[in-house]
Amino acid sequence: MSIETTPSHKEEAVYVYEAPVRLWHWINALAILVLGITGYLIGSPPPAIHGEASAHFLFGWIRFLHFGAGYILAVGILLRIYWAFVGNKHSRQIFLPPVWRGSFWSELVHEVKWYAMIAREPKKYAGHNPLATLAMHVMFVWVIIFMIFTGFALYGEGAGMGSWQYTLFSSWIIPLFGQSQDVHTWHHLGLWAIVCFVIIHVYAAVREDIMSRQSIISSMFSGWRTFRDDKPMDDPH
């Protein structure tokens, strides 16, 4: 094989993130930014503005942006789930972390050691590493879905009984939590869970881009994963 004859040759780049996945990532990032800022402002409104009520619609706009971005997030998740069925194998990775595999957990421990600066060298993956897979899974399958469900439940309260949002979400989610105020509290805690995720995600992406054995940030623009060495990959197959 050509690899053996040319030792300095870098391993071929792998096409990991297909266009819909990349598009989803960046639209999602924008939607979450808007949702986070407007969501915080809905909980803690900006200082009161004076004058005639009819001349202002500030809080109305804040809420409109929140609801609009919420719809984009929800539709995005639905399309992303669809893409998990028709896309490449990497598009399914965050939905089904192989938790039943022992190697998944041992490699996850290795990844934790790499972050704890105990392991000397990280493993090499075309897709997500096990720790990232788990983080993405918890975030996008559980936290974001939780926020979408509680969000629509709260939206349905305003849309009123008889609206599809009320029928599909509010009617069972509000009693499940106790009452409306409890749903508000949990939805608000969800904001902070997302803020924590964003901090870790951005930091880890930058750090991995500099220190790991594969490209990270540029891959989310181009879709191609490139590597810094030609050793075999550790992806599960």
Added chain:
Amino acid sequence: MTETFYDVMRRQGITRRSFLKFCSLTAAALGLGPSFAPKIAEAMETKPRIPVLWLHGLECTCCSESFIRSAHPLAKDVILSMISLDYDDTIMAAAGHQAEAIIEETIAKYDGNYILACEGNPPLNQEGMSCIIAGKPYLEQLKKAAEHCKAIISWGSCASWGCVQAARPNPTQATPIHKVPGLAPKPIIKVPGCPPIAEVMTAVITYILTFERFPELDRQGRPKMFYSQRIHDKCYRRPHFDAGQFVESFDDEGARKGYCLYKVGCKGPTTYNACSTVRWNGGLSFPIQSGHPCFGCSEDGFWDKGSFYDRLTDIHGFGIEANADKIGGTAAVVVGGAAAVHAAASAVKRARHKGGDSHKGGDN
């Protein structure tokens, strides 16, 4: 034969004209079309009065106080005559053994046909000893009356959710009617509020009388016609909310101008009730109109959701009580700090790695 409502009204000197006016207004209050006014009139002219046993458990009697103030046309005179209120120890003339005998009499005479109206709830601990009526636990009285009734009305937040006597730690284990173990499985309608609005109470009774069934209920057993919208949805201060005009603190300029009370803790956005449409004291006012935030008295467990002036519930189990923003903000600062420290450590490691071991990762 029991008198019909119309007989009772006429006997009390109410003109037919006033009677018909009452029927139309009740139809309007119930959200029914104009064609329902004659139906209500017909029901009142032909149907015998419903016997009602109005029992009091652990409660403060604010439901009764509200009920007798119903300012709906004729309500003060008529509603109490409309139903055959056989037993209500607060307002009945009889007392002592004489009063208690009426319960037995009603149960025997109207077995399976009377309405059981519950104000307050029973305590379950110490075999119900924390609420004794006529020498016996209220729990026994309630169970017996429920056994033979047609349906149960849970008046107020006590009977519906538990209210203050069921607030943590609830030493007497006060329990809302629908959660009382061993209670006969009868249909229950909840009319929460502390107290419920007088006109809501009388309208619920009128509906049951006219149609001989409960009005449409939501998933939690409340009549949709009064509890399907939040205070916030019909609040007359809503335009200030949408404009971003808030009262920042009591007595500030915004408060004097009647701005939205959201920032001083109004629970209107989380409270299902009809205060902002029906209002109180004959439509005179309601808390928000008099400048005070709604504190959600008709919601489940409203005593246990932190301060009356917080729109988010305090979260217990963190050593101290903390709200979502404090917990979340602290977590974000900790995570951000950890990331910064980790970044610094990574930079040090990388610098060392490069210096000591240059043949590896040469392209970095």
